[in-house]
Amino acid sequence: MNSVYVLGGATTKFGELWNVSPRDLVREVATRVLDDSGVSKDKIDAVFVGNMLSGALGNQEHLGAFFSEELGLTCSAMRVEGACASGGLAVHSGVMSILSGMYKTVLVIGVEKMTDFRPEDVAMELMGAGSDPEREAGATFPALYALIARAHMTRYGTTEEDMAEVAVKNHYHASQNPNAHFPVSITVDKVMRSSVVATPLKLLDCSPISDGAAAVILSSQIKPSQKRVSIAASVVATDTLGVAQRTDLTTLAATVRAAQKAYRDSGINPSDIDVAEVHDCFSIAEIIAMEDLGFFPKGKAAKAIRDGKTKLGGRPVVNISGGLKASGHPVGATGVKQVVEIYQQLKGIAGNRQVRGAKIGLTHNVGGSGATAVIHILKAQK
Amino acid sequence: MNSVYVLGGATTKFGELWNVSPRDLVREVATRVLDDSGVSKDKIDAVFVGNMLSGALGNQEHLGAFFSEELGLTCSAMRVEGACASGGLAVHSGVMSILSGMYKTVLVIGVEKMTDFRPEDVAMELMGAGSDPEREAGATFPALYALIARAHMTRYGTTEEDMAEVAVKNHYHASQNPNAHFPVSITVDKVMRSSVVATPLKLLDCSPISDGAAAVILSSQIKPSQKRVSIAASVVATDTLGVAQRTDLTTLAATVRAAQKAYRDSGINPSDIDVAEVHDCFSIAEIIAMEDLGFFPKGKAAKAIRDGKTKLGGRPVVNISGGLKASGHPVGATGVKQVVEIYQQLKGIAGNRQVRGAKIGLTHNVGGSGATAVIHILKAQK
Numbered sequence: 001m002n003s004v005y006v007l008g009g010a011t012t013k014f015g016e017l018w019n020v021s022p023r024d025l026v027r028e029v030a031t032r033v034l035d036d037s038g039v040s041k042d043k044i045d046a047v048f049v050g051n052m053l054s055g056a057l058g059n060q061e062h063l064g065a066f067f068s069e070e071l072g073l074t075c076s077a078m079r080v081e082g083a084c085a086s087g088g089l090a091v092h093s094g095v096m097s098i099l100s101g102m103y104k105t106v107l108v109i110g111v112e113k114m115t116d117f118r119p120e121d122v123a124m125e126l127m128g129a130g131s132d133p134e135r136e137a138g139a140t141f142p143a144l145y146a147l148i149a150r151a152h153m154t155r156y157g158t159t160e161e162d163m164a165e166v167a168v169k170n171h172y173h174a175s176q177n178p179n180a181h182f183p184v185s186i187t188v189d190k191v192m193r194s195s196v197v198a199t200p201l202k203l204l205d206c207s208p209i210s211d212g213a214a215a216v217i218l219s220s221q222i223k224p225s226q227k228r229v230s231i232a233a234s235v236v237a238t239d240t241l242g243v244a245q246r247t248d249l250t251t252l253a254a255t256v257r258a259a260q261k262a263y264r265d266s267g268i269n270p271s272d273i274d275v276a277e278v279h280d281c282f283s284i285a286e287i288i289a290m291e292d293l294g295f296f297p298k299g300k301a302a303k304a305i306r307d308g309k310t311k312l313g314g315r316p317v318v319n320i321s322g323g324l325k326a327s328g329h330p331v332g333a334t335g336v337k338q339v340v341e342i343y344q345q346l347k348g349i350a351g352n353r354q355v356r357g358a359k360i361g362l363t364h365n366v367g368g369s370g371a372t373a374v375i376h377i378l379k380a381q382k
Numbered sequence: 383m384n385s386v387y388v389l390g391g392a393t394t395k396f397g398e399l400w401n402v403s404p405r406d407l408v409r410e411v412a413t414r415v416l417d418d419s420g421v422s423k424d425k426i427d428a429v430f431v432g433n434m435l436s437g438a439l440g441n442q443e444h445l446g447a448f449f450s451e452e453l454g455l456t457c458s459a460m461r462v463e464g465a466c467a468s469g470g471l472a473v474h475s476g477v478m479s480i481l482s483g484m485y486k487t488v489l490v491i492g493v494e495k496m497t498d499f500r501p502e503d504v505a506m507e508l509m510g511a512g513s514d515p516e517r518e519a520g521a522t523f524p525a526l527y528a529l530i531a532r533a534h535m536t537r538y539g540t541t542e543e544d545m546a547e548v549a550v551k552n553h554y555h556a557s558q559n560p561n562a563h564f565p566v567s568i569t570v571d572k573v574m575r576s577s578v579v580a581t582p583l584k585l586l587d588c589s590p591i592s593d594g595a596a597a598v599i600l601s602s603q604i605k606p607s608q609k610r611v612s613i614a615a616s617v618v619a620t621d622t623l624g625v626a627q628r629t630d631l632t633t634l635a636a637t638v639r640a641a642q643k644a645y646r647d648s649g650i651n652p653s654d655i656d657v658a659e660v661h662d663c664f665s666i667a668e669i670i671a672m673e674d675l676g677f678f679p680k681g682k683a684a685k686a687i688r689d690g691k692t693k694l695g696g697r698p699v700v701n702i703s704g705g706l707k708a709s710g711h712p713v714g715a716t717g718v719k720q721v722v723e724i725y726q727q728l729k730g731i732a733g734n735r736q737v738r739g740a741k742i743g744l745t746h747n748v749g750g751s752g753a754t755a756v757i758h759i760l761k762a763q764k
Binding site: 046055062063077093098125131240367 | 428434435437438441442443444445446447448450451455456457458459460461462463464465471474475477478479480481482483484506507509510511512513517616617618619620621622623627635636639749750753754
């Protein structure tokens, strides 16, 4: 699967962006990604939009046509949705569309505007990613991930400080990312003393509610002079919506299945990965992802993170963007932003946060508490 | 593009289905389509769900994983949305996915549950397909199509009776379709005397709010003994969301562009089409579709319909299912149901409403007032 190239990538600033609309975000990110790629607008054959909540919160559905109109395009366009994995699914659709031969060059946009609404409404609508019994029980995603954290702590001796280390690392990375929602360093002590959200998860274990957009241009075409970044694997797997239906809370089965297929499809092993963007919606989620993706044996990721193995300078460097935790989590944008970050790393244009010599990268985007997992593997080519 | 086959198709009853949930609808339609195709569940590589309003009305997003769980699948799954064209876009995604080589056999589901909610809320959420200025003006889709009808009447002399003829034909067709929402014949007089919704459109010019689901199985694989139905073209085009931004209200530019490309891609001409399912959300929409699809010259469709040319026995037979008007319009299901109907016609299994000798069929699914158009051309092969 070496015939899909990433020709460009861009994000807006992530954060509480009170004075811009989804339309503004998309106009900005589309301008940037067209610039970055050198692709002219009339070469775009299709638009794939990853978004979760625009309909439920903003009463705007039909985002494919909506943003195409904004960009002056009349090509094929559609919205792709799978909760917080909407962005990853949009990239997957883009990859499929190129491989199908139906389209040569496509624009994939991820966008979410979350801060215009009452936080209670946002929290409620986010539970649209979960199961009926979870909603009926009044569960929220922090509560569900708290259960997952407890299970992991019980089985593997993972501590609250271990989880705090994830947040500290990702905030450190974000401090080098001017587009991050929280580009500031924090300490383990600060995490431990932050307000409890759902024991054992505290405020600084949780990713924020953010606004933002990200975009990539995918193509089967490439200019001979360009340093090529190609998609080596694009895999989606699903699992039960509800955590109660799963036999093991210390792993996300969808991640494991998607990762195994992605490694098989690409011939790339976990040890080949230089840099990875993973779905750290909560600090415990990154620990579990490290294990599910095969980077560390089950129960060993916490120590590896504590030892700095996934921090800039280690290998694989994980969530160099700051992750969902510190770079922010505009849900539909996240999966696209992950691909943008890896693209920039493999092109060697990531500035202060460049992972030296990065040649192979992975993205891992999750919907709900693990019902959808989307894995992409990207490769730099000469 | 002859390597994507329709292996099976099924719909539920369309109508006001008060005692079933979206989950029930999908379980039923999936069982039926697997039965019809002879494909076993473990051969399904991906699920594409066309749905518009489940998040906004029912607070259930993440329908790919939601329905996969219901069906006991853990494969790739996603929701595809483009307002009332969501079903057509889901089919398009399924076709892309097969052509990409990533998946061999996929399940495409269209589903919508609309009658559990207050009609005011449904009407409001449906405007999520429209533009900001339209919403700000308090416009609804009947109002927007009324403007379109007025423009067509003014330019081409189309009459209210001409529009009524569309409804009468489609209700006659629906009377042969046990799954139709309204399987009853009506008269021009009855349409003319029905309540005014938005002048010149009356109640019986408008498609209903319906519940229902439809599904097809697409594959690159085929059993040698099967009568093959293949996808000859699958095309999406877009236009402005708002009608005010268009230069001509008497045509849908997205339909024209998509149709032209579909004819070009397939080498099939409008005159080759034996049977077509078109997006008659309002009676005027079918008249305009007849012209935009090239079945009749601009301004000549009304007379052709009046003369019975598109009624069972004529050619092309249009909306033999009863169309959106009489078979019902569960928005996310509609585009998939259209493909199911054409598949059944080309297989020769359409019972009382069989179009004799049908070999080539077309589907036309529209989002909003024409911002998205999806065209599929299907072909029977020996």
